[in-house]
Amino acid sequence: MLRLVGVDLPEQKRIEISLTYIHGIGLKLSREILVKAGVSPDLRAKDLAAKDVASLQKILDTYKVEGDLRKEIRENVQRLKRIGSYRGMRHTMGLPSRGQRTRTNARTKRGKRKTIGAMKKEDAAKVAA
Structure with a gap:
């Protein structure tokens, strides 16, 4: 099984889809990475050569993905809570923080x-009984 930045990637899927299993990489970024690495997006993950894997690894090391990204997001939310901003308070109360309705x-x-x-009378009678 192909392993990049600590994530096992499915070998049967195309590499552009497999890369999206890494937290922080969507389809668009996956395609950009493959262009930089010079790897065909149509290749299956199992068919990648060692040099392709090495070039992908090198490019992925420049991005903030997986644990580092999760840590940064968690720290940002903690900072919002600590400074007492409106968004931080919404996070603390477990409510939407981007203006959605909550009624x-x-x-x-x-x-x-x-x-x-x-309730209908008959339903209320069943609950009471």
């Missing part, structure tokens, strides 16, 4: 809740 929706951020509201 309805925001379920992903706020978590699963039980439905509260009007």
